[in-house]
Amino acid sequence: MAKPNYSFEKRQREIAKKKKQDEKDARKREAREAAQAAKSGAAHEPSTPE
Secondary structure (H helix, E strand, C coil): CCCCCHHHHHHHHHHHHHHHHHHHHHHHHHHHHHHHHHHHHHHHCCCCCC
């Protein structure tokens, strides 16, 4: 029977954890940018009645 390679398994867990964290950071950054764009977009639009 083959001996388990714990180093490989640990590295794979670390890679998965980092990927998950990066995705979470990307979602947070997109939400922050969208909120900032909406906030600044609403402030800069002149209100003209039609």
